[in-house]
Amino acid sequence: MSRQIYKADRVKRGVLKKLRRLGEIVVSDIENGKFPELRIPARTTRNIIYDEDLRQYVLGSRKIERTTKNIRHLRPFAQLLWIATFAKQLLKTGKTSTLRDTYYVAIGEGIDFDDQNESDEMIMQLECLLDHPREDFHIFPEERASIYGDLTIEYTVPGFRGKRVDLSAHPDGFAIGPALTTAEFVRCNAELVFVIEKGAVFSRFVEEGADKKYKAILIHTAGQSPRNCRKLIRRLHDELDLPIYVFTDADPYGVHIASVLIHGSALSAHIKGINIPDAVWAGVWPSDIRRYRLPSMKLTDRDLKRIKELEVDPRYQRDPWRRELKEFWKIRRKAELEAFSRYGLDFIVKEFLPERLAELQKR
């Protein structure tokens, strides 16, 4: 692979430049005797569009205007500038924060946020303005996914810069926090990626040697994949050309975990590059319940309600999504990834996995 040198540094420089430009606009307006104003892409429901070609949610062209002429706009304007200042500090010092943490720092500095929802909203507006996910200005999710496989990374965080680690050194997985998210890929012998919702199945894949048999990187999302994990998977696909296969439970929540990874979420429509349109949902499909005679449970009323919601969602209008949602109505049952263990602990890797991959590659 051709090594990209300190891409993380390029991102950082890019964000800092945009932050500086944002400041300059405000300052020059003031110096020119104008009331500073900003135009921010609107994240209202009406402006969130599912792009059939891109196969993901995007924002439309509507903007909201925030002008200091209007006294009602002054408060959010000042809040947004504070968030931008905080983002700059994080980047300059190499420290990281979370949505919650940022709220507390704001309180301490006397910034007037009613509650965390309000500071979260400003962080998302800054994402829109800068066209960068908040991880790029060091605001990270609280949750941690983990990764294991034949990939060597090089850190860019202070104290670890230039150090390398081989992600096949620890079979339980390396937690994906700020350091791993901002690391460079320096060497990779893997040829594909298995993304797995459940810890038990991640361990199963390790124990049955799925990583070696398929030259696979294994990622454990621990439920819904945190945003920085989605970004990392996207990078594995874009930078290393690795195909991505996603394994979830065959219930409406599992299906949606796969769909968000692939198509993105409405909530993140303003952010590019954190979904993976080319990733493939590889199972457990609801149709696998009949096909493999998997132990299953009755769908609850809550499950059925959720399935109805998904059926009107634009992300579920094509196969396999549409087909598999229909299957739920036929069987009215759900199953977990672990259900393959009814045929023994090794069945999922030794039987199911090669069968499913062959099938998907034929298409």
Added chain:
Amino acid sequence: MSRQIYKADRVKRGVLKKLRRLGEIVVSDIENGKFPELRIPARTTRNIIYDEDLRQYVLGSRKIERTTKNIRHLRPFAQLLWIATFAKQLLKTGKTSTLRDTYYVAIGEGIDFDDQNESDEMIMQLECLLDHPREDFHIFPEERASIYGDLTIEYTVPGFRGKRVDLSAHPDGFAIGPALTTAEFVRCNAELVFVIEKGAVFSRFVEEGADKKYKAILIHTAGQSPRNCRKLIRRLHDELDLPIYVFTDADPYGVHIASVLIHGSALSAHIKGINIPDAVWAGVWPSDIRRYRLPSMKLTDRDLKRIKELEVDPRYQRDPWRRELKEFWKIRRKAELEAFSRYGLDFIVKEFLPERLAELQKR
């Protein structure tokens, strides 16, 4: 430190020996024309006692008898023997499972469990019979905590046996799964352990260099600590003589996370060695809310109900527990670990931590 050679192997041999003895009792009863029977420590509420001296929950002397003379006992007797057989297979093959996974294997083999609760119960009865936590016969929790610090471990799992890894190599932390839980400690330059409920605060400790300043191993429990993580912390204390400090939110759930780590839980009363009576709850205490003027939230009705439950719990009859529960009633507010960020991101490590440790060491 004096190196213990393959303690994991000793545990494994011990459990296998006990399993064999269990089988021999049953077989010899049959050969002698007797109906096999087993006496299992009772895990009923009346038999779960808080031992003031040990400062943890333990089982009393009551036993339940399971005899194949009684036709109603035959089913649970057979279920228990199946679980024991499965445990032996896991140990022999070096594979691992979870509670859920075990249930599916049972279904596949035609073992008559009504639902997972029933197989979970049998796994706990086997824990009682063997006097070993289920991790010792390779049934692991789904959840993953993580660890970071100046500790080198050596794996005992197949495929990694004899390989070593330095846990200070990855600042986001190493996931604590089956491989790390069964690893040996081979070198340690750390002098204490900080156990942290929240990911954001774990990252804060790393970024502010708390691991170096205090020669500390950092553990991120991600909420309630999984059992195998508690066992690992106990080993860090017992084998390496490291003092343990626990940091949680100042709300009834955070307080209980610390308490379970220290005193154990009623549910695990039948298992020794997975709590750490000598560990110290180091904050955030409810009394820190006033002392440090932390941003706080009103206790909800659910919180207040939970606090009332804790107040009649034997684990909460001594200080700091009693004192801090009382404080909740005085202020009727709760705070999170991140709340220290109101004084800047570095406050918790640079100001709070040395103050609190000095205070605790004076006592």
